[in-house]
Amino acid sequence: MKTKNITQTIVLWMIGIIFLLPIYWLFVSSLKSDSEITRFPPTFWPETIVWSNYPEIWELLKFQVSFTNSFLVTVPTVILTVLFSSMAGYAFSKKRFLGKNTLFVLLIATMTVPPTVLLLPLYFIITKLGMFDSLIGLIVPFSVTVFAIFFTKQYIDDIPNEMLEAAKVDGSSDFHTFFTIVMPLLRPALTALIIIDTVQNWNSFTMPLVLLQSEDKFTIPLKLALMAQDTVAIPWSKILAANVLSLLPVLILFLSLQKQFVAGLMAGSVKG
Numbered sequence: 001m002k003t004k005n006i007t008q009t010i011v012l013w014m015i016g017i018i019f020l021l022p023i024y025w026l027f028v029s030s031l032k033s034d035s036e037i038t039r040f041p042p043t044f045w046p047e048t049i050v051w052s053n054y055p056e057i058w059e060l061l062k063f064q065v066s067f068t069n070s071f072l073v074t075v076p077t078v079i080l081t082v083l084f085s086s087m088a089g090y091a092f093s094k095k096r097f098l099g100k101n102t103l104f105v106l107l108i109a110t111m112t113v114p115p116t117v118l119l120l121p122l123y124f125i126i127t128k129l130g131m132f133d134s135l136i137g138l139i140v141p142f143s144v145t146v147f148a149i150f151f152t153k154q155y156i157d158d159i160p161n162e163m164l165e166a167a168k169v170d171g172s173s174d175f176h177t178f179f180t181i182v183m184p185l186l187r188p189a190l191t192a193l194i195i196i197d198t199v200q201n202w203n204s205f206t207m208p209l210v211l212l213q214s215e216d217k218f219t220i221p222l223k224l225a226l227m228a229q230d231t232v233a234i235p236w237s238k239i240l241a242a243n244v245l246s247l248l249p250v251l252i253l254f255l256s257l258q259k260q261f262v263a264g265l266m267a268g269s270v271k272g
Contacts, residue, residue, distance in 0.1 A: 023247075030054075030241040037236050053241040061223045061242060070219040070246075073138045073208075074201040080139070081197050082190055085148030086156075090178055092149065093156040094164060104153075107146050115206070123210055133213040142201070148193055155189040156182060191260035199250055220246045 029037050030053055032046045057063065091097070092104050122141060131137030159182060167177045183190070205221040212218055218226075224246070227239050 026240055026247075027244055030237060030244045032237055034235060034237050037240075050237065053237045054245070057235075057238040057242045058245070060238065061227070063220075063223075063242065063245065065216060066218055066220045066223040067245075069135060069217055070202060070221075071249075073135055073204075073219060074198055077139050077142055077201050078194055078197045080143035081145060081148050082193055084144040085193075086152045086183065086186060086190065087178065088144065088149045089152030089156050090182055093153045094159075094161070108150060111146050111150075119206070119210060122207075126211060132211060133217065135217060137211045138204070138208060138219075142207070145197075148197065151193055152186065152189060155186055159185055188260050191257050195254055195257060198253060202246075202250055 028045060031049045031051065032043070033048065033050050036043060036047060092100060126132060126137045126141055129137075131140065163181065164177055167181055172180070203221060204219070205225065208219045208222050209225070212222065215226075220242075224239060224242055227235065227242070
């Protein structure tokens with residue numbers, strides 16, 4: 001048994017190292033010079049640490065502007081997604097209305113449609129609504145997702161109907177029941193959804209590329225793409241430093257909510 005535990009520990013450490021190696025390489029390379037990054041064989045630690053990559057890329061990209069834009073897009077989108085999707089999941093799980101099952105199946109079927117197919121229709125709709133080249137155009141159309149509806153519905157299914165009926169007998173309205181009973185019970189699942197949706201919106205590239213035209217409204221992924229287009233001398237060290245800066249908010253969020261994230265993923269694994 002002891003040998004088995006040691007073997008499992010070694011295997012887990014090896015898997016962990018494999019997954020952490022790209023992050024380590026990203027951080028180490030962000031502290032190198034451009035000439036050292038392209039050197040072969042590669043160095044596993046900088047010969048000379050170039051801390052100046054970070055302040056230089058901050059000024060070069062006007063990083064505070066793009067960081068603020070990404071923040072202003074991500075936070076409202078995630079909040080609205082969690083709110084509206086959990087409401088829809090509650091309706092599909094606990095309410096009765098005409099065509100509920102058919103509508104839910106149709107919504108799930110849309111998940112099989114490639115996002116690129118919807119790119120042109122979304123562009124025309126957002127343009128007609130006057131939200132082209134504005135951050136609001138990256139928030140409102142994506143404030144609810146089918147995945148989030150399906151995700152929250154699976155957890156709401158496990159909430160006993162008797163609990164909700166007892167609240168109704170006590171005079172609780174649907175909104176009061178949802179916010180005081182359902183939402184607190186969904187906390188682990190909503191934490192997982194917040195992390196997943198934050199990563200998706202923070203790293204979103206295609207829709208900002210299509211919908212944004214003014215450079216002062218560009219998000220972080222768009223700013224990084226502009227730098228990578230330099231065909232004369234691509235400043236890889238500074239691009240990697242910018243990637244480290246863009247990674248930090250998501251990494252901090254995940255580490256602070258790690259336990260709740262795991263609990264949210266595991267909460268619906270056991271039925272009964």
